[in-house]
Amino acid sequence: MNVSKFFKSFNYAIEGIFTATKEQNLRFHLVSALVVVIAGFYTGLSTTEWLILILVMALVIGTEMVNSAIERVVDLASPEIHPLAKQAKDIAAGAVLVFAVASVIIGLLIFLPKWF
Template sequence: MNVKKLIKSFGYALEGIWASFKQQNMRIHLTSALIVVVAGLLTGLSTVEWLIIILMIALVIGAEMINSSIESVVDLASPTFHPLAKQAKDIAAGAVLIFAITSVVIGLIIFVPKWF
């Protein structure tokens, strides 16, 4: 194993994470995640509930990062409008929406019984 290559690959990954923070939708997801974490701390979630919340946050953020990378590649490959480019971007955005809606539903299932 080449340690220098490994360290460089972690550096590239961190650059990608940092670049994703500049995206408006990522900032919305991160703000939502922060609100959920604060709510979880105030609510007193169980270990299993925390695991589910953390997993959902990671899935939404990861999906948003994949969506952003797909959008970048599509924009590079197809700088002018093309129906397939639009379809690829729409499908990727739709995947993020499905994860986000699912995370809201799971959040409601976890939080609502504790609050009411």
């Protein structure tokens, strides 16, 4: 294994994260995650609840990043408007929505019993 290549791959990944933070939707998810973390500290969540929330936040943010990557690849491959390109982008966005809605439900199931 080439150690230099291995560490370069981390730099590429970090660069990808910074590039993705330019996306409005990803910034919204990051701010939402920050709000959840702050609320979690004030609520006094258990280790299991933290693990669930961290996993859910990572899934939403990761899915949003994959969605952004898919959108860029589709735009590169099909610069003109094409029905299949639109479907690919819509499906990827739909996947983010599924995870985001599930994360809201999970958050409510964790926080509401503690607050009320």
